[in-house]
Amino acid sequence: MTFNKITQPILDAINAIVGSDAVLTEKQVIDNYSHDETEDLVYYPEVVVKPSTPEQVAELLKICNIALIPVTPRGAGTGLAGGALPVKGGVLISMERFNRIIDIDEQNLQATVEPGVITEVFMNAVADKGLLYPVDPASKGSCFIGGNVANCSGGPRVVKYGTIREYILNLEVVLPNGEIIWTGANTLKYASGYNLTQLLIGSEGTLGIVTKIVTKLIPAPTMDALMLASFTSNEDACAAVSAIFRAGVVPSGLEFMERRGMEWVIEHDGIAFDLKDGIEAFLLIEANGSNQDVIFGDCEKINEVLEQYNCQDVLFADAAAQKEELWRIRRTMAVSVKSNSVYKEEDTVVPRAQLPQLIKGIKEIGSKYGFSSVCYGHAGDGNLHVNIVKENMSDDDWNNKLKDGITEIFELTVSLGGTLSGEHGIGLVQKDYMPIKYSPVHFAIWKGIKQVFDPNGILNPGKIFN
Amino acid sequence: MTFNKITQPILDAINAIVGSDAVLTEKQVIDNYSHDETEDLVYYPEVVVKPSTPEQVAELLKICNIALIPVTPRGAGTGLAGGALPVKGGVLISMERFNRIIDIDEQNLQATVEPGVITEVFMNAVADKGLLYPVDPASKGSCFIGGNVANCSGGPRVVKYGTIREYILNLEVVLPNGEIIWTGANTLKYASGYNLTQLLIGSEGTLGIVTKIVTKLIPAPTMDALMLASFTSNEDACAAVSAIFRAGVVPSGLEFMERRGMEWVIEHDGIAFDLKDGIEAFLLIEANGSNQDVIFGDCEKINEVLEQYNCQDVLFADAAAQKEELWRIRRTMAVSVKSNSVYKEEDTVVPRAQLPQLIKGIKEIGSKYGFSSVCYGHAGDGNLHVNIVKENMSDDDWNNKLKDGITEIFELTVSLGGTLSGEHGIGLVQKDYMPIKYSPVHFAIWKGIKQVFDPNGILNPGKIFN
Structure with a gap:
């Protein structure tokens, strides 16, 4: 082009x-x-x-x-x-x-919002009406909901509430030729032709520019419980994840954090947290709902599972401030990593029971190629963010050799039934790795679809596959 | 072609x-x-x-x-x-x-199944392991899961658990040129290129033939409550629907049934049910979960709402057999209608608070064109099945004049923010109505996408838009 x-x-x-x-x-x-x-x-x-x-x-x-x-x-x-x-x-x-919340429709539990509204601003506006829009990326305080749609963004609560795909009902989109269309209808169900709403979600601004978003809302839960469980190994923590669901519990958050990520957050944010020797990994687990007995029951079941996976300690957050502090640790981990070192972040996702194999393999690949990594992420979804940190790696190794290591990480991810990105998108930096998972047939279909929407290829060129 | x-x-x-x-x-x-x-x-x-x-x-x-x-x-x-x-x-x-359940993966709460498996057979197989696959169309006892994927089928439990889109993780698809691909990955989250899984769902066999389906499963609820509420008007019953959600309850089923549908089921199936004079409409409402107090609490809140909308009676099903009987009434309504008259079924869907206007308008349009209708459906999703029955209508009116009436029904549906089909698909019989909702731009995009997958147009020709 x-x-x-x-x-x-x-x-x-x-x-x-x-x-x-x-x-x-x-x-x-x-x-x-x-x-x-x-x-x-x-x-x-x-x-x-x-x-x-x-x-x-x-x-x-x-x-x-x-x-x-x-x-x-x-x-x-x-x-x-x-x-x-x-x-x-x-x-x-x-x-x-495009920063207006156009309408919060309390009759239909729907909202119409422009794409430049900050996600958390929107979440707070609907929360004021007792409603929940549950798609809350770590960057919710600064990201736009339009970017969330473009990247099929997730966040900790996907594990209970489902992906953003379930909450985006309809999109107003401007096509490269200047046509303005609504992709679908403002309905909870839709079986009327190829679903253009779903096709646009996750298309990273390569097919059209979204100018209005209609979302589904749900009644908000009224209470939650939060616990932080500590483990002496990454594999134990990761193995506990799938066991929690098998015990019949669906937490509203189930996050994994490596010790080193925790150390960097404590240092970067000056958080008072007693990080005990020997602890290597944490699970941050939230259960929410509108009934205290149910939440306590969930917590008990979770606790029983944790004990079976060599959990060392479980800290129950007993006040709102403590909950906020624990979530802040998780949410600011990316920033802390970034402040410590040049890094590359991979957004691996696998079926959740494969997490122990994934993290074990990532560390082995790191040893082989001489890089270290800080891992954390939405373990309940099998979604592990792998932050490869440069630290003492030579510029030459970082710029040239590392790519082979990342290739091996993605090869492992794919071999475990997973793919390259769970919620960050492919954009510029992952596109060279796409052939690890996808065949020329996939590329041909994607390019064909791109051609239908954007025959001159003007929209966000150089991304995903081209 | x-x-x-x-x-x-x-x-x-x-x-x-x-x-x-x-x-x-x-x-x-x-x-x-x-x-x-x-x-x-x-x-x-x-x-x-x-x-x-x-x-x-x-x-x-x-x-x-x-x-x-x-x-x-x-x-x-x-x-x-x-x-x-x-x-x-x-x-x-x-x-x-293609009738094999290939794998029920209890570690990952996923299953791999062939498309020719009967939906209920699959649901029962996962239920035996304490798990739930919640997408249960009325025809679950005979339909195939592959057909459900092709039509983006719903059912009564979408209202709580979300659409089939949330449960289909990955598809093996054969393309018209004989290429066999997996559309995505076996992961709960996916942000890796245009989502071909979501594009195939609801494409009605026009883009490829699905040969394997990977589904998400969730822990099964352990108990439920079912109530049947009766009203003297359709509009009251429909108005209560959105009010239930506004009260903070998300039922696991919220079905609307008109009196006449009930009469026909009672007659057709010989069901013992005391249909009181003056009752015109019913809501069948299910609340489920794993805690009796929560379910009772939900039922109480629902009851309070029902009282505000002139509900006449609420029948609580107190045994499994009675619940089964009430659900059987709803599930066999289509068959009963069919046995009574030649009919056409429209699958209208609107934002749920627009249901009262929709049903009122449908009856007015019926009066204008001289047809009667029996309406029922998944009111919690705003999805109303409109069964237009021929009865005494002349063949000439049925074959020629009726189309204008149906056009008006869809024009009303679209004006209320809805669309032509919520869960049945467009197929052959709705395609002529598509221009009511969709512009030439939509048609051009759909045809472009079709061309990418099926350049010779051999797959299921004459459907949806061509």
């Missing part, structure tokens, strides 16, 4: 569409849009544009489609796979002005 | 692939495959083929793809939109020999 550069007439046209206050071109002001949270990668767009209506997005796309200008849609820039990086230059469309 | 007829050499090749005992050509023996449960429609295939392996399906498709022979995949033939009708003749591929 050969793209063109933005010319002055094109820039004039863009200015005419959105107004000059919504167009950034100076290098200093577009610095913030040249990176997301992926490693230390930086790519500059030629221009940053901040439309505020679907019609403006449509006009922008029409021009870029005709002029063959690459367009990279961007949410809050919290992505971990480089999906929002404008690797081919061109126009970066920031969705930050 | 111009198709060819099956020649003797092609028939010989088909026989060589599957063996002559798996090939039916005599009119008498293929009678059973000329119709599904859709109205009184009959279309004969030229040949019925019963492969038993993915490789056999691949070889069959390769031949038909080269020779331009239409191929209609068929599950158990319980469909209500004509999806399995071989409207262009050609080869009908019956999946009945």
